[in-house]
Amino acid sequence: MATQRITTRNARFQQLRTLLDNRTKRGRAREFLVQGVRPISMAVEHGWTVRSLLYAAGRPLSRWAEELLRGTSAERVAMAPELLAELSEKSDGAAEVLAVVEMAPDSLSRIGLHDGFLGLVFDRPTQPGNIGSIVRSADAFGADGLVVTGHAADPYDPKSVRASTGSLFALPVVRSPSHHEVMAWLEEERGRGRPVAVVGTDEHGDADASEFDLTQPVLLLIGNETAGLSAAWRERCDHVVSIPMTGSASSLNASNAASVVLYEARRQRIAKLRTG
Incomplete structure (x- = not known):
């Protein structure tokens, strides 16, 4: 050539x-x-x-x-x-x-659902570096894919690509206009006998992440860096979990929070495999 x-x-x-x-x-x-x-x-x-x-x-x-x-x-x-x-x-x-x-196609079919499914939604992120960091953590902890919803920063921004350190190419990352498309996808899969729990993350959750069963098929929701989960997503949550913290910090940033919950999901799944 x-x-x-x-x-x-x-x-x-x-x-x-x-x-x-x-x-x-x-x-x-x-x-x-x-x-x-x-x-x-x-x-x-x-x-x-x-x-x-x-x-x-x-x-x-x-x-x-x-x-x-x-x-x-x-x-x-x-x-x-x-x-x-x-x-x-x-x-x-x-x-x-x-x-x-x-660019890869923005098709939710790129994310495969199965009995051990672990997926994420990052709703309306404003910082491309946070998208890349979450992609990296999701890849490291065995997630099946990430959906970026709403008016959001671009996963293909150079800052996001760099922050992912290559994981963008290993993990399906799909952009979706809103929650409607994601929920329609989940409902279609539920109709095929693949139920997935929609689990939000928030400092005022119903249970600590460590006390919630994250070994089931689950879609974790990470809210906007400033505003958190939107009302539309919160209404569609089956459960909301929180991360127990001490000290004066009231919350973690979005990428850190996602990493903690992803680690907990991975920990629980490894423990379940070991105990049979």
Whole structure:
């Protein structure tokens, strides 16, 4: 495949630049920018479509980068180092390789429901870094997927992609306009004999997370960083759990709270397996 070269701030560079900070144009193009060796490697490993690989013209490449370029059919783009550095958003210079990756479809069918289902909803998050952090924790603790609902930050924002440290490519992450689509999906699955408990998280929950049975199929709800669970989601909760705390803190931030409850779910499930 022929290599495209970018040495000036031409139209092609400007198009790539918009992937950093223009959500609308990312969405229209159905593509996003991936920075970092691990995230790029995870995207390839999990079968995501890599449209372009960007690297610095005239600089030697590592074995990893050479194998990456040989192993994919992606467009190759050799860039002036200073332009690549701008897209890299690194304080210590340009990354060796950046990738332009095609977005996954926003279909709830990507998230498989089963007897041990553990899923999450993050409702109306405002900080993309929090989305990425929750994706990372969800992947680490064995969740099946994350749904981002409402008017929310973008999971494909570079801050979210970086915070996920590659887990975005291992865990299904789906954007949904509202709770309606999620509940319709759950009702359809319930009709097939797959009941899922909808469990909200709130500082004023009905029970501590450690006292609630998280070994059953469950969809955990994480509310907005400031406002918490919306009234619409709260009405649809089968249960609401809280995290017991001491000290002067009244709550945890959204990503920390999600990690605690995910860990508790994982702990309970491991204990159940051990006891039979």
